[in-house]
Amino acid sequence: MLKIGMIDSGMGGLSVLKGLVDSGVNAEYYYLYDNKYHPYGSKSQSELVAIGYSNMQKLIDFKVDIVIIACNTLTAGAVSKLRGMFDIPIIGVEPPIKPATMQCENILLLATPSTVKSDRVMEMMHSFTNKSFYFPDMSKLANLIEENYSNKDIIYRFLADNLSKYKNIQGIVIGCTHYNFAVEEIQKIYPKSKVFSNTAGVVKRTQYIINKNKFIVPNYLAVKVYSTGNEIDIEKKYFLCDYLGLGIEFYENLK
Ligand code: DGL
Numbered sequence: 001m002l003k004i005g006m007i008d009s010g011m012g013g014l015s016v017l018k019g020l021v022d023s024g025v026n027a028e029y030y031y032l033y034d035n036k037y038h039p040y041g042s043k044s045q046s047e048l049v050a051i052g053y054s055n056m057q058k059l060i061d062f063k064v065d066i067v068i069i070a071c072n073t074l075t076a077g078a079v080s081k082l083r084g085m086f087d088i089p090i091i092g093v094e095p096p097i098k099p100a101t102m103q104c105e106n107i108l109l110l111a112t113p114s115t116v117k118s119d120r121v122m123e124m125m126h127s128f129t130n131k132s133f134y135f136p137d138m139s140k141l142a143n144l145i146e147e148n149y150s151n152k153d154i155i156y157r158f159l160a161d162n163l164s165k166y167k168n169i170q171g172i173v174i175g176c177t178h179y180n181f182a183v184e185e186i187q188k189i190y191p192k193s194k195v196f197s198n199t200a201g202v203v204k205r206t207q208y209i210i211n212k213n214k215f216i217v218p219n220y221l222a223v224k225v226y227s228t229g230n231e232i233d234i235e236k237k238y239f240l241c242d243y244l245g246l247g248i249e250f251y252e253n254l255k
Helices: 014-022 045-061 072-085 097-103 113-117 119-126 141-148 152-163 177-189 199-213 234-244
Strands: 003-008 028-033 066-069 106-111 132-134 171-175 194-196 222-227 249-251
Touching: 003 014, 003 045, 014 028, 014 177, 014 199, 014 234, 028 045, 045 066, 045 072, 066 072, 066 199, 072 113, 072 119, 097 106, 097 119, 097 171, 097 194, 106 113, 106 119, 113 119, 141 152, 141 177, 152 177, 171 177, 177 194
Parallel strands: 003 028, 003 066, 028 222, 106 132, 106 171, 171 194, 222 249
Antiparallel strands: none
């Protein structure tokens, strides 16, 4: 039966899992909630490769068929190296810069410092020199969301303080999966702008890989979440089950 492994530094990648669940992509999901190394966004490329390597090993031990790196930072910093090291399909998530450039002139890229600095993002942007890109400092946002996912006011205030100086913005690119949890607050600041997220792209790619490899898809969906550091607190466990609309088995301290 199809087993899909997923990795993120915390809850961000669960927005990608929600996309898969809502699209009916049945599988046994093994989700690494790597809170031991959260946040990824301040890490160097070599640290990200080491983190990615050890998390891939853990997922291989679960005998997963596919890995989804449900994190822009880890994708930008490590996915090409990891693809050279492991012989299973690895799907990454990248900021949807290209679709934004097709509709917008002035674009905000919201991403972690590590993603913004990455060669991959620089390359993508250099192909669209006729567009204006802005990179607000979002270094604290993933952690703020991780700690205040249910306090939308705190998230809104942070965004209002850090974004309001950017005017005449038509497109906002979500370049970190954690920020999918802040889209409503972003839209409150920019009600007329279009928000671009890559969740649907990852779902499509996953469906393509499943069909291409003829993996045997179960007629059920099961989700196991493994934190690598501290136990996820009980309120957050409830929140995440409610968010996905299904029961989750939680395990902690995965070595
Ligand atoms: N959710 C992650 C991303 O998409 C990482 C956030 C972090 O750990 O800094 O980039």
